[in-house]
Amino acid sequence: MVDKFTQTAIILLVVITALFCIGAYIGYIGGAGMEGTDGVVEEHAAEIGGREATELIPTIGVYGDMGEYVGFTLAGVVSGLIVGYLWTGIFWRREDA
Amino acid sequence: MHISDGILTDQWCIIWYAVAIAFAAVGVWQIKKRAADNLSYMPMLALMGSAVFIISVWHIPVPVTGSCSHPIGTPMSSIIVGPFATVILTMISLFFQAFLAHGGITTIGANTISMGIVGGFSGYLVYTGSRRANAPIWLAAGLAGFIGDVLCYVTTALELALSLNPTAVMSHWTLYAMGYIPTQLPLAIVEFIFTAAIVNYITTVRPDLLSKIKSTKGGVSNGR
Numbered sequence: 001m002v003d004k005f006t007q008t009a010i011i012l013l014v015v016i017t018a019l020f021c022i023g024a025y026i027g028y029i030g031g032a033g034m035e036g037t038d039g040v041v042e043e044h045a046a047e048i049g050g051r052e053a054t055e056l057i058p059t060i061g062v063y064g065d066m067g068e069y070v071g072f073t074l075a076g077v078v079s080g081l082i083v084g085y086l087w088t089g090i091f092w093r094r095e096d097a
Numbered sequence: 098m099h100i101s102d103g104i105l106t107d108q109w110c111i112i113w114y115a116v117a118i119a120f121a122a123v124g125v126w127q128i129k130k131r132a133a134d135n136l137s138y139m140p141m142l143a144l145m146g147s148a149v150f151i152i153s154v155w156h157i158p159v160p161v162t163g164s165c166s167h168p169i170g171t172p173m174s175s176i177i178v179g180p181f182a183t184v185i186l187t188m189i190s191l192f193f194q195a196f197l198a199h200g201g202i203t204t205i206g207a208n209t210i211s212m213g214i215v216g217g218f219s220g221y222l223v224y225t226g227s228r229r230a231n232a233p234i235w236l237a238a239g240l241a242g243f244i245g246d247v248l249c250y251v252t253t254a255l256e257l258a259l260s261l262n263p264t265a266v267m268s269h270w271t272l273y274a275m276g277y278i279p280t281q282l283p284l285a286i287v288e289f290i291f292t293a294a295i296v297n298y299i300t301t302v303r304p305d306l307l308s309k310i311k312s313t314k315g316g317v318s319n320g321r
Contacts, residue, residue, distance in 0.1 A: 053201075086144040
């Protein structure tokens with residue numbers, strides 16, 4: 001039997017993933033490009049100011065969309081493991097707290 | 098709010114770096130002091146560092162605007178581990194995010210100002226101010242998340258305007274801020290929800306941790 005913490009975590013995981021998928025799907029059928037706002041505003045500002053973004057260091061993004069996808073997935077998995085591992089140790093309910 | 102390399106002028110990159118390093122120096126001192134007093138502080142910092150890293154690259158689609166952006170996580174972090182320590186966590190997160198094509202190396206200072214300093218400190222001040230006004234913890238934390246998120250992007254717009262349009266800062270600041278806000282407002286609401294939920298959860302299950310860390314004014318005993 002799963003405990004309450006795990007239940008809550010699984011429900012949250014499903015809800016958040018569903019929200020992402022629904023948001024992406026609505027955007028997709030609405031014909032939106034779902035571009036990142038950071039990039040759009042920055043490019044617009046750079047154009048007005050006569051400057052251009054440069055890459056000073058090699059990034060995972062240089063391998064195209066797939067590289068970025070793999071990079072974000074890896075970063076998410078590693079960070080998620082760290083958060084999950086420490087979370088249960090630190091925030092476990094203690095009766096004497 | 099991740100400004101890339103090459104966008105800001107060298108002069109502004111240096112200025113933002115200098116300000117960020119001054120805050121980071123206080124952060125290092127504060128971390129050392131708190132870690133010596135409280136054994137839970139270092140794992141808590143590691144946890145918050147990972148949380149800030151992942152939350153601030155967590156691109157969420159906003160179908161209303163047909164674009165996507167991300168929350169920042171620093172208001173939550175500054176409530177839990179303190180605002181100066183959050184500056185350090187932000188700098189480390191931004192360094193690694195630069196390798197994911199988010200932000201840049203020369204703009205770590207500017208991005209730290211918007212996300213770590215303005216986002217973190219405004220969130221912290223809103224939280225402590227709301228608590229003093231007897232707001233419940235979830236509301237105080239949620240407002241901190243919302244306001245910290247919005248101000249972070251307003252600051253990024255200012256950084257762009259100051260560097261790229263020095264002769265017409267106000268009009269361009271407004272223009273760039275208006276570019277961010279339609280996508281960012283729904284995400285600020287997301288930031289409200291998870292900041293409120295997480296801070297409220299911690300104060301419910303482990304109130305001793307926050308009172309030890311002393312980043313919540315008045316601790317938690319009078320917090321609900």
